[in-house]
Amino acid sequence: MGIPSYVMPEYRQNPLTKEWVILSCERQARPSEFLDQPARRESSACPFCWGNEHETPAEIARYCDANDKGSWSVRVVPNKYPAVSLNASSRERQPACNDECLFRTAPALGEHEVIIESPRHVVSLTDLTLSETEYLFLAYRDRIAAHRAAGQAQYVQIFKNVGSLAGASIEHSHSQLMALEQLPQDLEREVAIADGYYRRNGRSLMNSVLQAELEAGTRVVAESANFAAFCPFASRFPYEICLAAKTAGGHFEELQAGELGELAAIVREIIGRIESMLGPIAYNYYLRPAPFDIDSSDQYDWHIEIFPRLVKVAGFEWSTGVFINTVSPEVAAKALRSLPDQRGN
Numbered sequence: 001m002g003i004p005s006y007v008m009p010e011y012r013q014n015p016l017t018k019e020w021v022i023l024s025c026e027r028q029a030r031p032s033e034f035l036d037q038p039a040r041r042e043s044s045a046c047p048f049c050w051g052n053e054h055e056t057p058a059e060i061a062r063y064c065d066a067n068d069k070g071s072w073s074v075r076v077v078p079n080k081y082p083a084v085s086l087n088a089s090s091r092e093r094q095p096a097c098n099d100e101c102l103f104r105t106a107p108a109l110g111e112h113e114v115i116i117e118s119p120r121h122v123v124s125l126t127d128l129t130l131s132e133t134e135y136l137f138l139a140y141r142d143r144i145a146a147h148r149a150a151g152q153a154q155y156v157q158i159f160k161n162v163g164s165l166a167g168a169s170i171e172h173s174h175s176q177l178m179a180l181e182q183l184p185q186d187l188e189r190e191v192a193i194a195d196g197y198y199r200r201n202g203r204s205l206m207n208s209v210l211q212a213e214l215e216a217g218t219r220v221v222a223e224s225a226n227f228a229a230f231c232p233f234a235s236r237f238p239y240e241i242c243l244a245a246k247t248a249g250g251h252f253e254e255l256q257a258g259e260l261g262e263l264a265a266i267v268r269e270i271i272g273r274i275e276s277m278l279g280p281i282a283y284n285y286y287l288r289p290a291p292f293d294i295d296s297s298d299q300y301d302w303h304i305e306i307f308p309r310l311v312k313v314a315g316f317e318w319s320t321g322v323f324i325n326t327v328s329p330e331v332a333a334k335a336l337r338s339l340p341d342q343r344g345n
């Protein structure tokens with residue numbers, strides 16, 4: 001049997017660690033603006049800019065200001081180079097595999113979407129207008145709700161990469177969404193931990209942590225009526241931030257427009273503080289909503305994790321899974337907290 005030059009996106013499991021990886025050859029074809037074009041790209045050549053809408057696959061959703069006819073603020077399109085596949089026929093092609101199987105595979109089924117955050121060629125979340133940021137968080141909510149209603153996915157992962165050091169291949173500000181039919185291993189572990197805590201204490205673990213952080217105050221970075229952000233006690237990276245709702249038990253996809261506006265403003269404010277302290281910097285954030293099959297939403301509360309990419313993950317971290325962090329979260333939080341509040345600017 002020869003070596004296939006192309007395989008459908010598939011999960012493969014490492015038999016030594018039971019960790020899954022996705023093999024997706026299609027993504028090899030995606031262009032990278034950063035390899036040969038370190039300078040800023042002209043908007044005429046950018047597929048995400050206003051006027052180049054035909055360069056993306058057909059739109060899934062669009063958000064517009066009512067008084068801005070003909071234009072758009074935020075667009076959602078399928079990813080042209082998906083890491084997971086919609087093609088259910090790959091389900092049948094999986095070889096049989098028992099418990100002792102050394103080469104376990106599974107079809108990497110799901111949907112991969114791109115959320116374009118502005119018609120203007122801007123880079124960071126802080127370059128968006130407040131109204132674009134609000135539409136972005138509305139889009140997050142609506143797409144999670146749509147995948148939940150469609151009933152195929154178990155979990156939706158939303159993430160944003162800014163800068164090539166953070167893994168972005170296109171400069172124009174965008175987020176990505178992956179609706180997955182298999183729960184990722186990290187989520188499975190987090191859900192089991194949260195579930196154990198809930199059974200023992202009758203309270204949400206995420207919310208207990210947030211309340212304890214608010215009480216202590218030393219690691220709190222920012223707070224609004226319904227949300228709060230802090231540098232986690234065991235931060236992996238300098239200036240890592242976790243943001244959650246003050247009230248336990250709410251699903252992200254059930255947030256109201258007013259709450260999403262408040263959330264958009266505080267996320268923008270936090271990234272603004274990071275940038276005013278460290279300058280324009282590569283960063284990632286991701287939203288962890290609860291998996292769809294959780295009975296009581298109290299067991300697993302949604303949260304957002306934000307981290308500037310100041311350090312490279314090196315040999316020790318790769319070999320042990322243990323991160324070495326050189327900035328204490330107490331020092332990081334104090335520095336970020338003491339910057340002037342720019343919300344609403």
Ligand SMILES: [Zn+2]
Nearest residue numbers: 046049121172
């Ligand atoms: Zn652009």
